[in-house]
Amino acid sequence: MDLDAVTKQSALHAKPDGLTLQYGTAGFRTKAEHLDHVMFRMGLLAVLRSKQTKSTIGVMVTASHNPEEDNGVKLVDPLGEMLAPSWEEHATCLANAEEQELPRVLLDISEKAAVNLHQDAFVVVGRDTRPSSEKLSQSVIDGVTVLGGQFHDYGLLTTPQLHYMVYCRNTSGRYGKATIEGYYQKLSTAFVELTKQAFCSGDDQRTLKVDCANGIGALKLREMKHYFSQGLSVQLFNDGTEGKLNHLCGADFVKSHQKPPQGIEMKSNERCCSFDGDADRIIYYYHDADGQFHLVDGDKIAALISGFLKEPLLEIGDSLSLGVVQTAYANGSSTRYLEEVMKVPVCCTKTGVKHLHHKAQEFDIGVYFEANGHGTVLFSKAAEMKIKQLAEELEEDKKRKAAKMLENVIDLFNQATGDAISDMLVIEAILALKGLTVQQWDALYTDLPNRQLKVKVADRQVISTTDAERQAVKPPGLQEAINELVKKYRLSRAFVRPSGTEDIVRVYAEADSQENADSLAYEVSLAVFQLAGGIGERPQPESPEQFLDDSPLFS
Ligand SMILES: CC(=O)N[C@H]1[C@@H](OP(=O)(O)O)O[C@H](CO)[C@@H](O)[C@@H]1O
Numbered sequence: 001m002d003l004d005a006v007t008k009q010s011a012l013h014a015k016p017d018g019l020t021l022q023y024g025t026a027g028f029r030t031k032a033e034h035l036d037h038v039m040f041r042m043g044l045l046a047v048l049r050s051k052q053t054k055s056t057i058g059v060m061v062t063a064s065h066n067p068e069e070d071n072g073v074k075l076v077d078p079l080g081e082m083l084a085p086s087w088e089e090h091a092t093c094l095a096n097a098e099e100q101e102l103p104r105v106l107l108d109i110s111e112k113a114a115v116n117l118h119q120d121a122f123v124v125v126g127r128d129t130r131p132s133s134e135k136l137s138q139s140v141i142d143g144v145t146v147l148g149g150q151f152h153d154y155g156l157l158t159t160p161q162l163h164y165m166v167y168c169r170n171t172s173g174r175y176g177k178a179t180i181e182g183y184y185q186k187l188s189t190a191f192v193e194l195t196k197q198a199f200c201s202g203d204d205q206r207t208l209k210v211d212c213a214n215g216i217g218a219l220k221l222r223e224m225k226h227y228f229s230q231g232l233s234v235q236l237f238n239d240g241t242e243g244k245l246n247h248l249c250g251a252d253f254v255k256s257h258q259k260p261p262q263g264i265e266m267k268s269n270e271r272c273c274s275f276d277g278d279a280d281r282i283i284y285y286y287h288d289a290d291g292q293f294h295l296v297d298g299d300k301i302a303a304l305i306s307g308f309l310k311e312p313l314l315e316i317g318d319s320l321s322l323g324v325v326q327t328a329y330a331n332g333s334s335t336r337y338l339e340e341v342m343k344v345p346v347c348c349t350k351t352g353v354k355h356l357h358h359k360a361q362e363f364d365i366g367v368y369f370e371a372n373g374h375g376t377v378l379f380s381k382a383a384e385m386k387i388k389q390l391a392e393e394l395e396e397d398k399k400r401k402a403a404k405m406l407e408n409v410i411d412l413f414n415q416a417t418g419d420a421i422s423d424m425l426v427i428e429a430i431l432a433l434k435g436l437t438v439q440q441w442d443a444l445y446t447d448l449p450n451r452q453l454k455v456k457v458a459d460r461q462v463i464s465t466t467d468a469e470r471q472a473v474k475p476p477g478l479q480e481a482i483n484e485l486v487k488k489y490r491l492s493r494a495f496v497r498p499s500g501t502e503d504i505v506r507v508y509a510e511a512d513s514q515e516n517a518d519s520l521a522y523e524v525s526l527a528v529f530q531l532a533g534g535i536g537e538r539p540q541p542e543s544p545e546q547f548l549d550d551s552p553l554f555s
């Protein structure tokens with residue numbers, strides 16, 4: 001390691017005084033103007049991680065669903081997974097080190113993680129469409145090269161596409177080709193194969209309206225749509241030509257506001273979906289004949305997919321285990337439906353894809369989705385081999401077809417991470433094969449009315465939780481207060497946790513009516529405000545709708 005060169009270069013990527021950042025649920029995120037030094041340092045860290053794992057490491061520059069002025073960075077581990085937790089700590093240490101400390105911190109990390117400094121390093125870089133992303137990804141590359149690492153800059157990519165590239169490169173191309181063309185080919189071939197039957201049987205070509213959040217999803221979907229146009233026609237909205245990234249549109253907006261995005265023309269009963277700003281989340285929705293808006297979220301996606309997978313699994317007669325992984329934000333009705341109607345085991349983990357991903361790996365077939373639409377399905381190596389073998393060997397036509405279908409489903413899912421494009425194609429394939437409308441899908445179960453709020457407190461870390469974030473253990477008295485409030489309503493549940501991506505506390509409540517869910521969320525927010533050090537004046541009790549966007553206390 002040429003530490004003198006690091007010192008010299010780092011002066012060109014100076015750290016603003018007094019800034020402390022933490023590698024959170026999805027890497028570092030803050031205002032773009034504060035991130036140059038973090039990018040450079042994550043370039044350095046990616047080289048060390050690459051040397052240690054003797055693999056290609058990914059660095060993605062994005063702040064996903066956050067405002068256009070923000071940016072962020074996360075590292076992608078060898079199998080396309082999120083960075084290992086011990087390295088998250090190294091990342092935080094490195095990002096916050098004073099400039100003169102950098103050489104020492106780099107040596108410290110190398111020693112602690114037993115990095116062989118003579119090993120070659122290779123890093124791949126991707127970025128979203130934010131105005132700040134190009135320059136920031138150049139700072140990542142500066143960090144990579146100063147430590148002698150090789151790199152490939154993919155330029156504009158969705159986050160899941162970068163995960164895919166990393167996975168392909170570290171599995172000698174067995175997973176797919178590590179090019180954008182390879183990604184399009186792999187997914188669209190599986191989609192066309194899977195849906196052949198559905199479209200032969202006389203179904204009209206299907207159309208789907210997609211709100212691309214004015215982000216990278218628009219660019220990539222536009223490039224890709226010709227590959228699968230024989231099975232599905234997508235109409236793009238919020239494609240970035242006019243509007244601002246994630247502003248009044250995108251999956252996060254639709255889910256948290258429970259209303260349609262601006263910039264999309266919705267006719268009644270038309271199937272629409274929204275991606276988020278880096279295209280790793282997807283949410284469906286429609287207006288019914290009475291003009292009422294219906295959200296079909298990540299929980300319903302998990303229900304649709306697991307129901308669909310159960311049938312061919314039964315058909316092939318193999319006892320592969322199927323399970324669903326959710327977080328505390330999953331609607332209570334979805335959990336009940338999966339467990340009681342579908343008879344599928346359900347696990348709850350902490351928020352953040354890495355937790356769900358790891359839990360899902362415990363099943364032969366692990367379906368994981370956050371309610372906000374981030375998720376995928378993981379097939380264990382053993383399950384994949386078994387299915388491939390059965391698709392070749394099974395004599396009975398019906399059984400062989402079921403195995404073949406599962407084989408295509410495996411190829412259609414991005415096994416590295418949740419992927420809006422891949423999930424969209426899976427969902428569209430299932431709806432086509434089953435002949436389901438979006439209304440029929442929505443009718444699998446009825447969501448319990450729910451409300452999410454954000455509370456600003458002086459230090460959100462005064463709240464700590466247990467039981468997959470469903471119980472607050474600190475500050476004293478908070479959980480007891482929540483329990484008392486929950487008792488006032490029917491079918492109710494509420495929890496609070498500090499966000500891992502924003503400087504706020506999140507409050508979630510559900511109950512038998514929207515009014516009750518709103519009141520409960522509001523009352524719990526007040527309890528947080530009082531017991532966990534809220535900032536500003538105590539808000540007057542009004543409808544949560546009124547302070548969803550505007551209040552400095554709640555948003
Ligand atoms: C309630 C919620 O939607 N939380 C989101 C959000 O995390 P927070 O830690 O809640 O800020 O961003 C994460 C990264 O995108 C995503 O994984 C997660 O689901």
Ligand SMILES: [Mg+2]
Pocket residue numbers: 064065276277278279280281
């Ligand atoms: Mg995202």
